[in-house]
Amino acid sequence: MTTALTSLPAVAGPVYVPGDEGFAAEVFSWNVATTHEPLAVVGATSAQDVAEAVRWAGTLGLPVAVQATGHGAVRPAKGGILITTTRMAEVSVDPVARVARAAAGARWSQVIAAAAPHGLAPLSGSSSQVGVVGYTLGGGVGPLGRKHGFAADHVRRVEIVTADGALRTVDADHEADLFWAVRGGKGNFGIVTAIEFDLVAAAEFFGGGIYYPGRHASKILEVYSQWSARLPEEMSTSVALLRLPDAPMVPPPLRGALTVHLRVCFLGRPEEGEALLAPMRAAAPSIIDDIAVLPYAAIDAVHRDPTDPMPSRERGVLLDALTPETVERIVAAAGPDVDIPVPMVEIRHLGGAFTRPPAVANAVSGRGAQYVLFAIGLGLPELAPVVDAAIERILAVDTVPGGLMNFSGGAGPEAIQANWAQADRDRLLRVKRSYDPTNVFSSGQPLLP
Template sequence: MLVKDDIHALSNAVSGPVALPDSQEFAAETFAFNVATVHRPDVVVGAADARDVAAAVKWAAEHRLPVSVQSTGHGADSAIDGGLLINTRRLQELTIDPVERTARVGAGVKWRSVLEASVPHGLIGLHGSSTDVGVVGYTVGGGLPVLGRAHGFAADHVRSMDVVTADGALRRIDAESEAELFALMCGGKGNFGIVTALEFNLFPLGDFYGGGIIYPGVDAAPVLTAFRDWLPTLPDDASPSISLLRLPDMDFVPPPLRGQFVVHLRFAFLGNREAGDALLAPMRAVSTPLMDMAGPMSYLDVDQIHMDPADPLPFTDGGALLTGFDEEASAELLRLAGDGTDCPLLLIEIRPLGGALSRAALSRPGAPPNAVSGRDAAFLLFLVGLQVPEAAEAVSASIHDILAAMAPYSTGYTLVNFHGAPGDEADRARAWSPALYERMVAAKSTYDPGNLLRFGHTITGVTPAS
């Protein structure tokens, strides 16, 4: 049990705020974008810099308290109960090098800030469906980009990182220095340390074409058939996905779509209007779209492609990697979640992988491969439901039933950022191949032998310190 002197020692060791559950600052420091997840640590540190992170980890190790970390809380799929929470949202370092085409960011920086700094130089980073997400948490989980088929996973393009390991040491690591730790931190979801800064590659931006087409849900079957037939015609520079959406009557939904069941085609393409229109023509000929928002766009408007909610919401999710999505799989999905069903889920997404996402990335010849999984999968299936009291039980049951029904088409594995709430050790291990998981367990015993970092999607192959 923490006493006054313990908290005093922590406050003296860091320059950022220290908050206890009975303080006014506690709610703000523990707040997660996923408001269904309410963290209840024993104490939280609002780290002002990397030195605060290191000092807080050392303090926690001395007091035998487990440690967790959060910036935005977009990936907060399980609540923190007890221990020390380190909030990194104040780490706002951001530097763009337009000559080297790199960015260096602190652990609190969101993708929106990166784009606002890089796009004027004609450069972009490999963000996901929402630029409101923190760069670091997204990337250490692999990072599935909007333009992933063109460039691969975000973790494939990390050049270096500053990380505080469980011994409280602040290390600068890359493919030359501590290569195995660096490789496993790129996709290992923070199992071996707390990242305080990342340096990663940026990519040149030319013409960009993107947006979405929304179809009536009653036409889900022919739209999915057309989508499957259309995919083999696309170049790697085109990254599409398609979702079944049951949109609530809430402010974050555009007024014409509130309360409707629709099919949403998302499309991102590195090309001009003529080429984009030609690629989309087969899907524009399907059904009678309710809305067609695809065309040339400023890259700073890229969030309009997926239209993810901008405000915090209570939600729960789950995912699986699929070997394919043929007519039989599509029919099975629509049986449970198509028009006329009582499926309570907000979103069911089918995201094609392939292209550069399927190619292993080595930082240098002879370097160990990173910890990103899913390169052998054809699709990602991702399910999201609002976690509100009146629907929570039905949402959880629906996620379970759909994943079970799609199991014959699954690889048996997941992407860690799309896994959902982590279960037991066998469930958590599904985010990586067996060989990779064995590497990670070995590294855990080296870099965190006391299992100090044990919250979230952590490896549970090590017995926690008592």
């Protein structure tokens, strides 16, 4: 096979094989716990490069994986062709139509910057450094979501290279089954080279975060469970148990200690937001309270996700309520009385528009749940058994069937299929077998083994 790889695809971007200078940098993932080991990596510069690389892999009988920023790299790509899309980062905004178009390697920060001068915002996620395409194809649960729904609900058009190497433009009127499946089924049907989606009016928001001492975790989660259930859908929130390192990039009061972080994004009048926040402010004394009126360009202030690459193992489950029993189990497994290598345990409030069907149906799973409970552990090989056991204990609560692709971590095909009810699962598999009968796209979060 190595000999066959000497016949490289006719692409404008670079092609590396193991041992080449530049190979390691090209396959590097933001989640450094995932080390890709492809037979070759193609640095695509255009949709034509992607199509040529897929056709080349087809002549060699090799599977194909794709990576943009590497935030969603939960399983290593081994033995096939890896296509990287970071060089395809074009973004455009039509402020009249309130529509944006992002190429395969674009990050949310680019869309936010292009939309902000027009008082518009995308349905981006907790970090603006994440890639637009992978996040959206997995559903997309962001801080505007309770008001506007999943990011995938607002996709108008997708440009995608399928397993036969064809570049297709799909929407509600063109190859509707594929358009349905790719919005929620993530990378199982091809490589999306560009995506077109709606923007919403959101020049600013009332929000940010409140940090509390970890010793108050039980009280804060108890108050949060009752408070969040009564919120209007203009307010999106989450609460996280954080174990941040004793490191210079962490604010001194939060270093090396368990803290509880309330995250808030409210699309309404600040005085109404202040009134809504009162029960949480009264729940416990705060260490830091940086809630303010902010431009949407400052949306990262809500979650304050890390920006440096890190090793992680992650998984989530869906809940229909935060019962006292659920809160008690979470605190017992991740609260102040335990020492675990799990930097974050988050409860993210869903409900609202997340429960409503979109104007054009899609394959987003988990619709109808009220919360997602999500844990991120340190992805160090020597800690894997301890981390996995800790995450299992944290997630051992009363759950509802199904799951969200972007919160499924490195689950295998059986668990990934379980994200959907039977009818949607059957439809996804029909589309998969129609467009990818030999399972060329089987890395990442695969529907099929």
